Amino acid sequence: METDGELPVTILSGSLGAGKTTLLNHLLSNAGDRTLAVLVNDMGEVNVDAELVAEGSELELDDGVAELSNGCICCELQDDLETAVVRLARDRSFDHLIVESSGISEPAPVARLFTTESRVAALYDVDTLVTVLDTPAFLEAFAGEGTPQRRGTEDDRPLSDLLVEQVEVSNVVLLNKADLCTDAELEEATELVNALQPDAETIRTEFAAVDPDQLLGAGLFDPSRVNDLPGWKRALEAADDDHGHETTATHDEHRHGGDTHHDEHHGHHHPDEVYGVTSFVYRRRRPFHPDRFAAFLEDLPPAIVRAKGTAWIADNDMRVAIAQAGPSIRATAQGPWIASLPEIERDMYRSNRPDLEWHDEHGDRRTELVFIGTDYDESALRSALEDALVTDEEWYASLEGPFPDEQNADVVVREP
Known part of the structure; x- marks a missing residue:
């Protein structure tokens, strides 16, 4: 106009x-x-x-x-x-x-x-x-x-x-x-x-x-x-704001190093009941095993139309962005986790981002993924994601996998 x-x-x-x-x-x-x-x-x-x-x-x-x-x-x-x-x-x-x-x-x-x-x-x-x-x-x-x-x-x-x-x-x-x-x-x-x-x-x-x-x-x-329109961002915001759609039954406890860590909430959202399209958000402060997570992505069912977000990969200081569109899945190293930076630099970043969610042990490291699709088995996908996380024994192990570990590096996880 x-x-x-x-x-x-x-x-x-x-x-x-x-x-x-x-x-x-x-x-x-x-x-x-x-x-x-x-x-x-x-x-x-x-x-x-x-x-x-x-x-x-x-x-x-x-x-x-x-x-x-x-x-x-x-x-x-x-x-x-x-x-x-x-x-x-x-x-x-x-x-x-x-x-x-x-x-x-x-x-x-x-x-x-x-x-x-x-x-x-x-x-x-x-x-x-x-x-x-x-x-x-x-x-x-x-x-x-x-x-x-x-x-x-x-x-x-x-x-x-x-x-x-x-x-x-x-x-x-x-x-x-x-x-x-x-x-x-x-x-x-x-x-x-x-x-x-x-x-x-x-x-x-x-x-x-x-x-x-x-x-x-x-x-x-x-x-x-212009930057807030996509459905995957809506799903993230809905998981934060609309607690009525959370699936709290999956809030299991996991022990590591003698401490108890609770899963963050797992949001579930219905963008439009008329069309039968649903989404869910998976958040965790436990890293993925690189090979098992890659296998999960490769097996992502066709019912998932879009998956988007950030993954915490074990033995990798990079925030890895995951972008799936239909049969294609790519992973991009966006930059280092703030928690992995030297103390002076880390404190500077945190002071400039007062709203940054920060864990006492893990800092800003966490996985936050959105899955959007129709007629998918959410329970099976959540279970597969949990299985892809590192065990306590693997947490500090030296692990290699297909995900990029240099800033702006980009890899194809699954080709059509």
């Missing part, structure tokens, strides 16, 4: 072939009284309808910008994004900007450009984040077999990783190619989207045909929540 003269921006994302270009053409054809500017990453991959181009059947670029017959413009991202959008605001007259992020990139960094303190944020106001899904491919990406790899980048993460990242920050998700799906498949896709992003509006489309008012001027983006 335009405020104080700022230009509204709709950001489109979606994998290659999902229908973003078809959607762009649809929006241009049905712009009505709006004058649109469309910024795309690679004009070579875009086929703007010839009838919308001012002259001829081919898109003729003038410094990367083409005037379209309906008064709109379409431009190629030849410069960096910040330079391009500032130039557009200065040199062109339009009512609404549509930015198409690359099919192999995530929309969140684009949104941050428009919301952080910068010359761009002063000119534009993010309106809505839209993800276009090739619904059959979306379902296939979580089937566990034959998941296609993302192409055109050195990062060869599977498609399921990218789809999750695009959906998790969306305000609107188009379940495109709905005509190629059964009603049951469309319900399944809706459930998956709802698990990843509970607030997203899902719209079933054929050939990306959607009412432009649902994407332009909808005013659905909230900059204060």
